[in-house]
Amino acid sequence: MKTIVTKPAEIERKWWLVDATDKTLGRLASEIAQVLKGKHKPTYAPNVDAGDFVVVINAEKIAVTGKRMDQKTYYRHSNYPGGLSEMKLKDMLIKHPERPVKLAVKGMLPKNVLGRQMLTKLKVFAGPEHKHQAQQPEVLEL
Numbered sequence: 001m002k003t004i005v006t007k008p009a010e011i012e013r014k015w016w017l018v019d020a021t022d023k024t025l026g027r028l029a030s031e032i033a034q035v036l037k038g039k040h041k042p043t044y045a046p047n048v049d050a051g052d053f054v055v056v057i058n059a060e061k062i063a064v065t066g067k068r069m070d071q072k073t074y075y076r077h078s079n080y081p082g083g084l085s086e087m088k089l090k091d092m093l094i095k096h097p098e099r100p101v102k103l104a105v106k107g108m109l110p111k112n113v114l115g116r117q118m119l120t121k122l123k124v125f126a127g128p129e130h131k132h133q134a135q136q137p138e139v140l141e142l
Contacts, residue, residue, distance in 0.1 A: 006045040011038075013121075014052045015137035017130075020101060021061040023142065028062065029104035031142045036109065036118045049117050054140070055132050056124045060097035064089065074103065098124035 016035060020028055034040060038050030064072070072089040092099055101124050109115035123132060 004043070006043045006048045006050055008048055011043070011048070011050050015132065015135040016052055016054050016140040017137035018054060018056045018140050018142065019058055020056050021058045022063050025062050025064050025068075025100060025104050028142060029101065029108055032056065032101075032105050032122065033108035035140065036105070036121055047114075049114055051118055051121060053121045053123070053132075053135070053137070055130050055137050056098075056101055056122070057128050057130055058126075059101045059124050060093060060126045062093075062101065074100075097126040 018028070018032060032054050035054055036051040038044050038048075038052070041050055044050055069090045070088065073086050074089070074092060075084060075086050077084050087095075089100060102119075102122060105122055106115075106119055109118050123130065
C-alpha cells in the first residue's frame, strides 16, 4: 500500500449551500466546520486546508435552545482601558444577523493560521439571497 500525501495544489474545492432556517446554532456550526476542514473527504490531512467553500443563507432565522437567546453574551475588547463591550445574542441577531453563525464556526476551527485560512471560505448571508450563484453551489443537507 502507498501512503498518499495531500498537497495544496491537488485539492479540488466544491461550493456548498446551507439553509440555516430553524437549524440549531451549535449543531449547524459543527457540521459547517467539518466541511471547512475537509474531514468529509478521503484526502483529509490535518496539516493542509483541504476543505470546501460553504455559503450559509437565512442566518437570521437560526434557532437556539433553552434561554440562550437572552443569556448568551458575546464579548469583545478594543484594547483600550475600559474597552470591554458585550452584546446579547438577541441583540446581535438584530444588528448583525450573520455574526453569531460566523463566531460559532470560528470557535470550532483550529486556533492557528490554518484555521483563519479555513474561515475565509465561509460566506454567511442574513437573507435568502447570496452573491455566489456563479459558483453553482450544491445544497448541503445537514
